[in-house]
Amino acid sequence: MKNTMTHLARRQFLQALPAAAALPLVLSASEAFAQVRLDITRGRVEPMPIAVPAFAGGSDDLKQMGKDVGDVIAKDLERSGLFRPLDPKAFLQDLSSLDVQPRFTDWRTLAAQALVQGSVDQQPNGQVRVAFRLWDVFGGQQMEGKGYGTDPANWRRVAHMIADLIYTTITGESGYFDTRIVYIAESGPAINRVKRLAIMDQDGANHRYLTDGSALVLTPRFSPTGPEITYLSYFRNVPRVYLFNIDTGRQEVLGDFPGMTYAPRFSPDGNSVTFAAALNGNSDIYTMDLRTRRMSRLTEHPAIDTSPCYSPKGDQLTFASDRGGSQQIYVMNADGTNQQRISFGNGRGRYGTPVWSPRGDLVAFTRYATSDGNFYIGVMKPDGSGERLLAQGFLVEAPTWSPNGRVLMYFAQSPNGGRTRLFSIDLTGYNQREIVTPQDASDPAWSPLSP
Amino acid sequence: MMKLRFLGVIAVTFAVLLTGCAKKPVEQKAVATQAPPPAPTPPPAPPKGPAPDSIEYFNTVVGNLVQFAYDKYDLDAASQAKLAGQATWLKQYPNRTLTIEGHCDERGTREYNLGLGDRRANSVKQYLIAQGVAANRVKTISYGKERPLCVSSDEACWAKNRRGTSVVQ
Numbered sequence: 001m002k003n004t005m006t007h008l009a010r011r012q013f014l015q016a017l018p019a020a021a022a023l024p025l026v027l028s029a030s031e032a033f034a035q036v037r038l039d040i041t042r043g044r045v046e047p048m049p050i051a052v053p054a055f056a057g058g059s060d061d062l063k064q065m066g067k068d069v070g071d072v073i074a075k076d077l078e079r080s081g082l083f084r085p086l087d088p089k090a091f092l093q094d095l096s097s098l099d100v101q102p103r104f105t106d107w108r109t110l111a112a113q114a115l116v117q118g119s120v121d122q123q124p125n126g127q128v129r130v131a132f133r134l135w136d137v138f139g140g141q142q143m144e145g146k147g148y149g150t151d152p153a154n155w156r157r158v159a160h161m162i163a164d165l166i167y168t169t170i171t172g173e174s175g176y177f178d179t180r181i182v183y184i185a186e187s188g189p190a191i192n193r194v195k196r197l198a199i200m201d202q203d204g205a206n207h208r209y210l211t212d213g214s215a216l217v218l219t220p221r222f223s224p225t226g227p228e229i230t231y232l233s234y235f236r237n238v239p240r241v242y243l244f245n246i247d248t249g250r251q252e253v254l255g256d257f258p259g260m261t262y263a264p265r266f267s268p269d270g271n272s273v274t275f276a277a278a279l280n281g282n283s284d285i286y287t288m289d290l291r292t293r294r295m296s297r298l299t300e301h302p303a304i305d306t307s308p309c310y311s312p313k314g315d316q317l318t319f320a321s322d323r324g325g326s327q328q329i330y331v332m333n334a335d336g337t338n339q340q341r342i343s344f345g346n347g348r349g350r351y352g353t354p355v356w357s358p359r360g361d362l363v364a365f366t367r368y369a370t371s372d373g374n375f376y377i378g379v380m381k382p383d384g385s386g387e388r389l390l391a392q393g394f395l396v397e398a399p400t401w402s403p404n405g406r407v408l409m410y411f412a413q414s415p416n417g418g419r420t421r422l423f424s425i426d427l428t429g430y431n432q433r434e435i436v437t438p439q440d441a442s443d444p445a446w447s448p449l450s451p
Numbered sequence: 452m453m454k455l456r457f458l459g460v461i462a463v464t465f466a467v468l469l470t471g472c473a474k475k476p477v478e479q480k481a482v483a484t485q486a487p488p489p490a491p492t493p494p495p496a497p498p499k500g501p502a503p504d505s506i507e508y509f510n511t512v513v514g515n516l517v518q519f520a521y522d523k524y525d526l527d528a529a530s531q532a533k534l535a536g537q538a539t540w541l542k543q544y545p546n547r548t549l550t551i552e553g554h555c556d557e558r559g560t561r562e563y564n565l566g567l568g569d570r571r572a573n574s575v576k577q578y579l580i581a582q583g584v585a586a587n588r589v590k591t592i593s594y595g596k597e598r599p600l601c602v603s604s605d606e607a608c609w610a611k612n613r614r615g616t617s618v619v620q
Binding site: 219278304306413417 | 560571601
């Protein structure tokens with residue numbers, strides 16, 4: 001079931017990559033550009049001015065592709081809130097001479113700190129080679145450089161990979177641009193909403209629907225290891241957890257339970273799915289090994305235990321339970337032992353949807369504050385300390401982490417059956433952005449970095 | 452759901468018409484001047500009302516909805532009385548089965564509300580079983596906050612949405 005190789009373009013690209021592979025250009029020593037660094041761990045940072053001209057290309061087609069590649073990279077960097085791509089109209093050096101050698105005095109005049117210079121070339125085998133260099137403008141030094149051989153149809157993905165490498169070079173953190181979002185597309189009246197599984201690139205491109213809306217679907221989550229999603233479907237009016245292979249379209253129900261199964265999430269190794277199962281009104285937490293189909297029960301309590309999520313090491317889980325009188329967040333060992341409450345909120349909040357950060361250092365959550373009637377997205381340490389609220393609204397819910405643990409995406413619903421939309425916000429609490437979707441949207445889930 | 456709401460609208464309209472007629476003073480006077488009315492026939496069902504074994508009768512006369520308090524799943528006296536009526540009706544028509552839908556208001560996370568809706572539906576089911584309805588005639592399904600009856604963000608609407616709906620098959 002896992003890693004079924006298919007004929008999709010995305011897969012072709014992955015297969016092509018080792019052959020044409022990553023050809024480093026000139027990789028200079030790394031001592032010269034310590035000044036072109038962003039520390040993104042310290043709250044709000046001043047966006048770094050960066051110049052991303054169109055990538056050079058020979059033919060008209062390649063010129064257009066080069067322009068599009070530069071555009072996607074600049075937009076990725078801009079949306080991160082950490083970079084300020086300069087207006088190309090202000091550029092002094094033309095593309096053809098830049099392709100020979102950057103005139104750093106020209107770029108210093110624009111106060112650009114970094115310069116991305118690239119090219120797109122046709123290869124004899126029908127592929128294109130997209131190559132770039134990242135320059136430290138003040139030091140006049142190359143910071144990074146790499147070439148990618150790919151099917152021309154995959155230019156967008158290469159652009160995201162280059163943006164990730166730029167982000168990594170300058171921040172020292174892994175990126176999150178070469179990722180996808182699976183979510184629930186919503187349409188129709190609020191009392192009888194049509195909900196469909198949908199998937200798109202992190203920047204909204206390559207949007208498509210995965211289900212037709214005939215069955216109610218909720219809470220999709222990505223596998224950390226393969227092109228697979230787990231989600232809740234009301235297929236034939238029986239709410240059950242399903243697995244869905246994005247590449248093949250193959251679906252299967254997870255396990256055979258007498259009651260509703262819901263709130264699924266993969267384990268970090270992708271080999272298990274943890275979920276809640278309801279029996280006679282009582283929800284408890286289970287996990288199923290996808291290889292052996294063996295099931296383990298992790299909680300056994302008359303309360304509603306739901307929304308389980310593994311820690312990135314897989315040795316613990318966090319979950320929500322109302323066993324203390326109102327819904328709160330708990331952690332436990334992966335075998336169900338040592339269940340400890342971690343959220344308290346001075347008795348004035350209900351907490352749900354805990355999601356462990358990919359770094360392991362934080363748990364993101366939804367909080368309903370009984371004091372003001374608002375919902376919040378926040379984070380706390382896995383021991384419950386250091387709670388910080390990042391986003392607030394009439395109804396904000398269901399945070400999902402970027403794979404580098406620096407950005408959260410969630411959905412926000414307006415009152416009175418108003419619009420439901422996706423937003424992202426940095427862990428610093430700054431840089432809130434709407435993720436534009438063709439229809440209303442909820443339940444976002446961020447993919448890992450594409451392999 | 453569409454069908455249920457549709458039936459509900461018809462029932463309400465019908466009730467309004469009946470009330471409208473009954474309140475006309477002229478007719479009351481006319482009746483008063485008549486000879487004493489004939490003794491009521493044993494089944495006093497109005498000739499135009501739904502047949503007692505019909506889904507419409509169950510939904511409108513017996514009542515198919517019970518309400519819940521915020522984040523609660525216990526049944527108050529009014530709900531218990533209504534469910535006693537449902538149980539009586541089910542025992543009277545043994546070929547009928549029920550699916551009980553548990554629903555929640557929008558003031559909770561999706562996943563918690565799925566659990567809460569399941570709890571509410573089972574609360575209704577257990578009450579019916581305690582009244583003598585066979586367990587295999589009653590199924591449950593939780594819709595959490597996915598199928599509200601109304602969409603205003605106020606307490607009146609939220610209270611309406613916190614419900615157990617008995618759907619007759």
